[in-house]
Amino acid sequence: MTTKIVNARIVKTMLGFEKEIGVCTWNITLETSDFYTTFGGYRIDRIEKTGEICGEAFGLTSLLRMLQALEISTWEELKDKYIRVQLEIDSTGACRLVAVGHLMKDTWFNLREFYQEQSNV
Numbered sequence: 001m002t003t004k005i006v007n008a009r010i011v012k013t014m015l016g017f018e019k020e021i022g023v024c025t026w027n028i029t030l031e032t033s034d035f036y037t038t039f040g041g042y043r044i045d046r047i048e049k050t051g052e053i054c055g056e057a058f059g060l061t062s063l064l065r066m067l068q069a070l071e072i073s074t075w076e077e078l079k080d081k082y083i084r085v086q087l088e089i090d091s092t093g094a095c096r097l098v099a100v101g102h103l104m105k106d107t108w109f110n111l112r113e114f115y116q117e118q119s120n121v
Contacts, residue, residue, distance in 0.1 A: 004087045004095070007103065008032045013078045014040075015063075024053070026063050028078060030085060030097070037097050039085070039111065040066075058118050062111060069109035070102055086110070 012029035027040030044059030067073070070083055086099040086108065099110035 001091075002089045004089055005084050005101075006032050006034075006087065008083055008085045008100075010078050010081045010083065011036070013075065015075055025059070028100075030083075030100075032085070037085075039097055039100055042111070042115070058115075061118075062109075062114055065114060066100060066109045066111075069107045070100065071105070071107065 008030040009032075010028050011031045013026075014028075015026045017024050023043045024045035025041055025043055027038045029036060029038050040062075042059045042062055044056050044063065045053050046056045048054055063075075067075070067078075070078075070081065072078060072081065082103050084101040084103055085097050086101065087095045088098050089095045098112055099108045101108040
């Protein structure tokens, strides 16, 4: 497995309900010189027994950690922002986006590592 870091621009953001699957989530769509991809997609809500929708700690914290790594204060600032992305490339050439980072600083948010850390709590 090799790692590659490339620059990307956030071309689209989504924070809200995915009607097709009935959950609240967030994701960002990224454009590089070679491809488009999305980052995020974890559920940020849960349904109580009463049917009420509540925020879910893992998903909301993941969103905040990403904003923190990119040094962005609001969701609205994400669109058109340039960032770096870390890719893992396997022996077949398939790649997976594993982290997003600040364009100029060495601050990163690795969603997979964050998920693993939270699963072990």
